[in-house]
Amino acid sequence: KxxxxxxxxxxxxxxxxxxxxNCSFTDSAIYNLxxxxxxxxxxxxxxxxxxxxxxxxxxxxxxxxxxxxSGRSTLYIAASQPGDSATxxxxxxxxGNKLVFGAGTILRxxx
Amino acid sequence: DAxxxxxxxxxxxxxxxxVTLRCKPISGHDYLFWYRQTMMRGLELLIYFNNNVPIxxxxxxxxxxxxxxxxxxxxxxxxxxSEPRDSAVYFCAxxxxxxxxxxxxxxxxxxxxxx
Numbered sequence: 001k002x003x004x005x006x007x008x009x010x011x012x013x014x015x016x017x018x019x020x021x022n023c024s025f026t027d028s029a030i031y032n033l034x035x036x037x038x039x040x041x042x043x044x045x046x047x048x049x050x051x052x053x054x055x056x057x058x059x060x061x062x063x064x065x066x067x068x069x070s071g072r073s074t075l076y077i078a079a080s081q082p083g084d085s086a087t088x089x090x091x092x093x094x095x096g097n098k099l100v101f102g103a104g105t106i107l108r109x110x111x
Numbered sequence: 112d113a114x115x116x117x118x119x120x121x122x123x124x125x126x127x128x129x130v131t132l133r134c135k136p137i138s139g140h141d142y143l144f145w146y147r148q149t150m151m152r153g154l155e156l157l158i159y160f161n162n163n164v165p166i167x168x169x170x171x172x173x174x175x176x177x178x179x180x181x182x183x184x185x186x187x188x189x190x191x192x193s194e195p196r197d198s199a200v201y202f203c204a205x206x207x208x209x210x211x212x213x214x215x216x217x218x219x220x221x222x223x224x225x226x
Contacts, residue, residue: 034214091154098159099156
């Protein structure tokens with residue numbers, strides 16, 4: 001059974017810092033991996049999707065990497081802003097179009 | 112596009128009552144998913160459909176839960192009878208099989224409270 005772990009569980013940083021969120025998964029037989037953000041009381045917003053054949057994917061200040069063989073993905077946020085404060089979730093997609101979610105990293109960016 | 116639409120946004124009901132949650136996926140999407148989110152268990156997939164057909168319902172917790180998708184633009188998740196431990200946020204998501212991407216888009220969720 002796929003298990004997804006996200007580290008750290010919570011992170012508080014001053015505005016402007018670059019930061020890295022980590023995601024590890026136990027079963028490397030995945031098709032792709034999605035990163036989401038969730039604001040309090042809201043739904044999930046898709047940030048990036050990395051195919052299993054890709055190593056990186058970039059969108060603006062966000063960069064996600066994937067090392068499928070070692071079961072790891074990272075989300076890099078450059079020049080963090082208070083508006084980046086949210087919970088970040090990673091979800092590898094396994095057979096049958098099923099996403100398995102980690103518990104998330106709660107990020108707070110202080111102004 | 113309006114995105115995934117869910118109703119109601121909030122539902123408060125008494126134990127034993129029937130609850131029906133509704134979802135309208137993004138037009139043209141051929142996959143629809145129901146998830147449940149709780150503090151204790153995080154986000155869990157309950158069931159998903161492909162072209163209106165249920166594919167995997169292994170996440171449905173009990174027979175009290177049922178889901179239908181009568182057409183490509185509408186799905187329901189029903190709980191009968193409801194129990195306090197069903198209190199959670201229920202999300203609907205949809206995706207399209209485009210170049211094997213299957214990127215999932217989530218609705219705003221329904222916050223269910225069973226007293």
